[in-house]
Amino acid sequence: MLSVSGKNLIGYSVSGEGNQFFYGVNPRTGDKLPVPFHCATEGEIQKALKLAEEASFKFRHWTPQRRKLLLDALAKNLEAHSEVLMGSFVEESGLPRERATQELARSCYQLRSYGEAILSGLVLDAVIESGDSNRIPSPKPELRRVNLAIGPVVVFGASNFPFAYSTIGGDVASAFAAGCPVIVKAHPMHPQTSSLCAAVISETLQSLDCPEGVFSHLLSNAHDLGQRLVLAPEVKAVGFTGSIRGGRTLMDLAASRKEPIPVYAEMGSVNPVVVTAMALEAKGPEIAEKLAASVALNAGQFCTSPGLLIVEENQKLEEFVQYLSLIMSQYPEQCMLHSGIFEPYKNQVEQHAEELDIRVGGVRQNNFITPALHEITGSNFLKDVRFSHEVFGSYLLIVRCASELEMTCVLSSLEGQLTGSVFCQPNEHLAWWDLLQAKVGRLIVNGVPTGVEVTYAQQHGGPYPSSSMPASSAVGGAAVRRFMRPVVFQNCPDSLLPEALKDANPLGILRFVNGSYTHEPC
């Protein structure tokens, strides 16, 4: 049976050297949870960093098969402890049990599928080109390229995904798949859930003789710990999911290092949804229902929650907005993750309400909310940049545009977004389609942005500030590449090549050999 020690995990040691503590909170009641959590000390941090650096050299040479076994074992052990994990998740997050079940399943799926992305060779990108010693004027060398692990990664737990983007989440799964040790900075709003997950990871790693230091789990309720880790020379990359302010702080720190390192930060987004007049005419009620459900889902605490509904004035619009208002006003109260999310939500919605037309007021008390729906004209929206900023939680702002041109201006005024959604009819001409493409990482047609499929084709990450590295994805097998870099071997004998590049293809992976993809030896 798992238990919560309230201590840090430094490699395989449970460690509570510090005398500073903090507590988890049940957001439904506001009650402090019983276990005190030890903030990591400088000595503990140093030990975790040193162990990670040492483990890095061993772990990066684990074969894909071995890494896949590790990820599968992790998923299996998490499932075996699902009752205690989900109980803690619900207690600390205020999210419903159904969500805990889904999120644990998603986390386990991520672990297994990122392992598969390595095992298949898909993210190793092995390329082999034969040489030509007779080429004139100079011989062509043989080149063999493959992605290798970059070294220790620091992952920040995300408060809105206590499983899927925290200690057992996508960043940890991708780093392990890539062959990188991970130091997790637990999110202070779910230290208990994070610690339980960490215990399962530690137990699994130990049972598979994984080098000590491939995983450490550090606790703190202050910002110092995260900043210290991002500045540590041993660390080679950072994974973060959270606010623009938090992400940008880490980006700036990482850029200030003697050796700058990449920060893969997945940050804020208002996820604009455009509904054309023809779509409104053809299926207004269906769109309203889908949209309301997406806004209301888990109190809107998703990076892909729709925050902006952009429409052109037309005859059916008022009827649509009335129906949308009716449905949105019927959603029951939901608990937010913690007061650090509830208070800014309350303040932003109340400030907007002073200046905008209120269609649905929503409820906001003691961490509990119902969705709010406001309205603004396109011209007023364009006058005040505040209205284009994310309100994290169930909040939708309808932007009523006087013309297609105004709609284009509204879209043009937006910063980078994770997603953009369009409800339209077949073969409609969308004047602003190219513009929307240039703003987002994912375009959804006749659907809502919530629900990010975990698969190789996925792209989760758009232009800044929605993410820090728009060319990478935080979801899907491709996320593993973030923690690797290509190394090429020139005229290298088979004995010195990594397994992925050896003539016989002992890993049986897909490789690009002299211009064709193949599983064959070369």
Added chain:
Amino acid sequence: MLSVSGKNLIGYSVSGEGNQFFYGVNPRTGDKLPVPFHCATEGEIQKALKLAEEASFKFRHWTPQRRKLLLDALAKNLEAHSEVLMGSFVEESGLPRERATQELARSCYQLRSYGEAILSGLVLDAVIESGDSNRIPSPKPELRRVNLAIGPVVVFGASNFPFAYSTIGGDVASAFAAGCPVIVKAHPMHPQTSSLCAAVISETLQSLDCPEGVFSHLLSNAHDLGQRLVLAPEVKAVGFTGSIRGGRTLMDLAASRKEPIPVYAEMGSVNPVVVTAMALEAKGPEIAEKLAASVALNAGQFCTSPGLLIVEENQKLEEFVQYLSLIMSQYPEQCMLHSGIFEPYKNQVEQHAEELDIRVGGVRQNNFITPALHEITGSNFLKDVRFSHEVFGSYLLIVRCASELEMTCVLSSLEGQLTGSVFCQPNEHLAWWDLLQAKVGRLIVNGVPTGVEVTYAQQHGGPYPSSSMPASSAVGGAAVRRFMRPVVFQNCPDSLLPEALKDANPLGILRFVNGSYTHEPC
């Protein structure tokens, strides 16, 4: 016949609004060349930026076929003007005519092969996954992902590659292939060659009805221009080849922007070469000859020039070093690119000479040099970090290590490198092989680091400070990806999809469809 106006190219307009001028120099004679070059004014810069931004929306939707035609036409027109281009190259760079010929051929090859990388689909990374509307509990959406251009790119001409990493170089070729407009900041040490190249580009683009603003060419001998461009909101990425100090300045500026952007900087490297005792015994003279030729090539003005020779003390070593010294001392004088390269080279070599054992003194006068060869023990090398820094030019430092352990310590003390080379015998055990892998982007066995093959399998870029983005390559078709980002289309009707993702595969590219690579429709 091409002529040199001394003016900027702002889109298709020749523009010389400014009243500040600078001149090219012939480094062999020190003579100022006749044409005055107009420094770009703020008005000209703004116009170039605005044109690039506007052109971006049109150019990104050019089909791969059309972009390939453009790149081929560029190569062809450059070849047609080869006499005047090479004449200028030799006059401004001090490099031999043979090198001008090779570098022009390389540049044309890059243009053609990066076009091929787009045309084949290789760098578009098109991925298609069918949906499943019957999946339980929720339908699986259809996802189609492809790389799209990121927008205007600023490219800094490199003084050591007036063709292949300047106005017609790899960064420009990759940006055009990706579908990005380019603003080139000409290198002030070859303004004439750069302007001639720019004229050929402009003429070619115009003849193919390319939107104005896809290319601009700006002149200045001050740092302000480059800094201004990196900070411009219209710019979405930067390509740079040059010093660590220059690259880092641009990285810091780009990181300080409201919207941080990637800087692809390819910077310094000492390119360590390790020779094992067994290799020395078996083929010492051959290694010495290869190494000397590599160090001496074009006065060592390559990012991949070998600067460090790491060897373990053994019976054959002194004989080897004597032979290496003999060959190196026989190289004729060569002209360096300009005084901005010659002076730091002279100072560094002379400072080192005061503290190290001199095997070959070398010549240094009026921009002309011959190779220098110094010697240090492993233990002294480890005491002073200065000796691990790049001396740009023909300079080799032999590090004589007392043991394998000391050799490992020396390798371990190095910063990130573009390359690492090893001369060894078949099946030798190399205790430090994994360590070397972790430090470099390219490993060469029984060969020298100079000569970077332009091909898809290439990786040119290692850990910082050798490059700013070790996961990207500055050479080879993969370089095109630097200026693209993935966008995914969810449940998107065929009519709204980019050509690369349409059912019929109208571009005929290689795509990853439901788990397999194919050229077939889907």
